[in-house]
Amino acid sequence: MASRRRLLAWLAALPAAWLAARAAAREGRPLTAFAATSLEDALRAQYGDRPRLRDAALRIEAPQSADNAAQVPLRIDARSRPVLALTLFAEHNPVPLLGRWRFGEGVEAWLALRIKLAASGRVCTVAELVDGTLLYAETRVEVGTGACG
Numbered sequence: 001m002a003s004r005r006r007l008l009a010w011l012a013a014l015p016a017a018w019l020a021a022r023a024a025a026r027e028g029r030p031l032t033a034f035a036a037t038s039l040e041d042a043l044r045a046q047y048g049d050r051p052r053l054r055d056a057a058l059r060i061e062a063p064q065s066a067d068n069a070a071q072v073p074l075r076i077d078a079r080s081r082p083v084l085a086l087t088l089f090a091e092h093n094p095v096p097l098l099g100r101w102r103f104g105e106g107v108e109a110w111l112a113l114r115i116k117l118a119a120s121g122r123v124c125t126v127a128e129l130v131d132g133t134l135l136y137a138e139t140r141v142e143v144g145t146g147a148c149g
Helices: 002-027 031-035 039-047
Strands: 052-054 059-061 065-068 072-077 083-090 097-102 110-115 121-129 134-145
Touching: 031 039, 039 083, 039 121, 059 121, 059 134, 065 072, 072 083, 072 121, 072 134, 083 110
Parallel strands: 052 134, 065 134
Antiparallel strands: 059 072, 072 110, 083 097, 083 121, 121 134
């Protein structure tokens, strides 16, 4: 009898938890930036006219030439500063905003991933620091076969 009550209570709480999770996810989504079709528009939609500083504390590493545009290895390193979020953009992709990662307090901001590029161009990242400062870094990647599109 008690297990049935626990099951019914759990089933009653499930929709409320699902709705709360959806609302929280929707709140943090940069929908305008995802709708942008150029790198400059995506940066403006995400950060407005806030200044983005180039600083050695933020590094983006990618091969200068990638044989396969469907799997371009990339590393982003901002471990030397307290970072709230990292955002990644690719210049010639149909949707320039590739992703945004948020970091908790005390977490080192470092990513290693593979991205897909539509064409050769700039790949850039913006780090949002705890104090609100924006750091900017970019690199250029020339791609071979396997580009999307």
